[in-house]
Amino acid sequence: MIIAVTGTPGAGKTTVSKLLAQKLGYEYVSLRDYAMEKGIGEMKGDELEVEVDELAYNFERDFxxxxxxxxxxxxxxxxADLVVVLRAHPKLIGERLTKRGYSREKVGENVEAELVDVILVEALEENENVVEVDTTGKTPEEVVNEILGLIEKGVRRRVGIVDWSEVYDEVIPYLRL
Ligand SMILES: Nc1ncnc2c1ncn2[C@@H]1O[C@H](COP(=O)(O)OP(=O)(O)OP(=O)(O)O)[C@@H](O)[C@H]1O
Known part of the structure; x- marks a missing residue:
């Protein structure tokens, strides 16, 4: 089974994916490292720009x-057989990315993306089997156990579990208004 873990930068993908792979006894693959290894896409500044169709084609062939x-x-x-969309309070995204030294512009872009569900909407356009998991206030272990529980129960779709419009006021300082 191929499980894709996605989400806004800073949502916790790497931490959760590694632990999930370990608990399931699956291989862990960083898609960025894979693309770089295969020479897919090109660096624009410090960002890797890839053609998603080429990436998907190669990944399917290899995995x-x-x-x-x-x-x-x-x-x-x-x-993928299952897409896990990790969600995190946009304020947490703002705090984590600021700590990582991202520019105000980049932090704002990602806080806004989390606020308006950009990755979730993209995922739903691509795949039927999408489960959202809110990581806010949970440890990585708790998040992974929640994902394992969903997989065990055969849940393949669970969306609409967060509504960040309720916390809009808390994230105004991060927004590019
Ligand atoms: N419940 C949680 N799940 C995942 N990470 C968490 C959680 N709580 C706190 N964290 C922390 O949040 C940070 C998330 O970083 P991580 O690199 O895993 O995110 P990411 O989504 O892969 O970001 P990027 O896409 O920018 O690499 C880590 O420092 C991790 O320890």
Whole structure:
């Protein structure tokens, strides 16, 4: 089974994906590292720009039939059996990315993306099997156990579990208004 873990940068994809892969006994793949290894896409500044169709085509060829947890904010464009969209309070995204030294512009862009469900909407356009998991106030272990529980119960779709419009006021300082 191919499990794609996606979400806004800073939502916790890498932490959760590694732990999930470990608990399931699956391979862990960073989609960014995979693209770079295969020479897919090109660096524009410090960002890797990839053609998603080329990425999906190569990934399918290399991983079809294997048990993989694939981590990346483009992983929902792959032909996955299950797409896990990690959500986090946009304020947490703002705090984490600021701590990482991202520019105000980049922090704002990602806080706004989380606020208006950009990745979720993209994932739903690509795949039927989308489960959202809110990581806010949970440890990575709790998040992984929640995902394992959903997989065990055979849940393949669970969306609409967060509504960040309720917390809009808290994130105004991060927005590019
Ligand atoms: N419940 C949680 N799930 C995942 N990460 C969490 C959680 N709570 C706190 N964190 C922390 O949040 C940070 C998330 O970073 P991580 O690199 O995993 O995110 P990411 O979504 O992969 O970001 P990026 O796409 O920018 O690499 C880590 O420092 C992690 O320890």
């Amino acid at each position: 079809k039939g294997r048990n993989v947890v694939v981590d990346g904010h483009l992983s929902h464009f792959l032909n």
